[in-house]
Amino acid sequence: MMSEAEIVRQCQKNNKQAQKNLFETNYNWLMHLSLRYAKNEEQAKQILYFGYSSILSSINEFGKHATNFDQWMKEKFITSAVHFLKNQKEYYVTTTVHLKEVKTHGVYSEADLQDDAISLTGKDVLTAIQDLPPSFRSMFNMCTIDELELQLAANILDITIDTAKINLDKASFLFHQNINKNRTSSHA
Numbered sequence: 001m002m003s004e005a006e007i008v009r010q011c012q013k014n015n016k017q018a019q020k021n022l023f024e025t026n027y028n029w030l031m032h033l034s035l036r037y038a039k040n041e042e043q044a045k046q047i048l049y050f051g052y053s054s055i056l057s058s059i060n061e062f063g064k065h066a067t068n069f070d071q072w073m074k075e076k077f078i079t080s081a082v083h084f085l086k087n088q089k090e091y092y093v094t095t096t097v098h099l100k101e102v103k104t105h106g107v108y109s110e111a112d113l114q115d116d117a118i119s120l121t122g123k124d125v126l127t128a129i130q131d132l133p134p135s136f137r138s139m140f141n142m143c144t145i146d147e148l149e150l151q152l153a154a155n156i157l158d159i160t161i162d163t164a165k166i167n168l169d170k171a172s173f174l175f176h177q178n179i180n181k182n183r184t185s186s187h188a
Contacts, residue, residue, distance in 0.1 A: 008069055011059050023052055028076060036141050037081040039130050043088075047081045052082035078146060079156050082138045086157075128178035136171035143168050144175075 002010065002021065010018030031048055038058035039046035055076050066072035132140060135157070141152040143164075 004069060005041065008059065008062060011056065012062075019056055022055075026073070033074075033077060033146075035080065035126060036129050036145065037085065038139060039134070039137075048086050051077040051079045051080040073159055074146070075148070076151075078142060078148070082142075082156050085138060087136045088134070124179065124182050127182055128187075131175055131178045132171060136167060136174055139167045140171035142176055144172065 002018065004025075007018050007022050011022055030052065031044065032130065034044035034047040034051065035041065038047050046154060055073055058076060062069060062072050123175070129145075138157065139153060142148045142156065143150055148156075150168070151161055151162050153168075154161050157164065159167070
């Protein structure tokens with residue numbers, strides 16, 4: 001079995017077997033990432049193949065500025081996923097949630113979510129994420145789950161840092177609303 005460094009070197013030489021090994025080795029976490037950025041499983045598969053193709057087409061860039069391949073691959077994949085979503089007809093920036101709603105409607109806090117984490121399943125959380133509008137889903141995933149810097153997320157989305165902050169607040173608010181909605185419908 002080839003080491004990751006050797007697989008990367010062979011992929012940079014366009015070795016098809018190494019490309020297959022790279023895909024198979026990373027399939028599970030890339031698919032998991034795709035599911036969070038997508039609205040459903042079908043779109044997640046499209047994102048997976050689009051993102052992986054982007055990784056392969058730019059793999060020669062690795063090593064010039066980045067030294068951690070997993071981190072480079074993750075950022076490249078996330079950027080590709082966001083670009084894929086932005087090219088979809090259903091991608092839009094939602095402006096129907098206003099920040100003062102966040103303060104006045106008794107939002108579910110992070111502490112509340114952690115307290116109830118035992119009652120939440122991974123499917124509950126994934127559904128709440130997938131129900132977000134595409135632009136908010138991207139922002140929420142990048143900053144909250146994937147822990148990218150806000151400036152990097154803003155750059156990927158081609159928006160200002162202030163817009164990114166507002167969109168992240170709105171995305172968090174809607175995510176908590178979705179959790180509450182899903183929790184209410186599962187107890188009915």
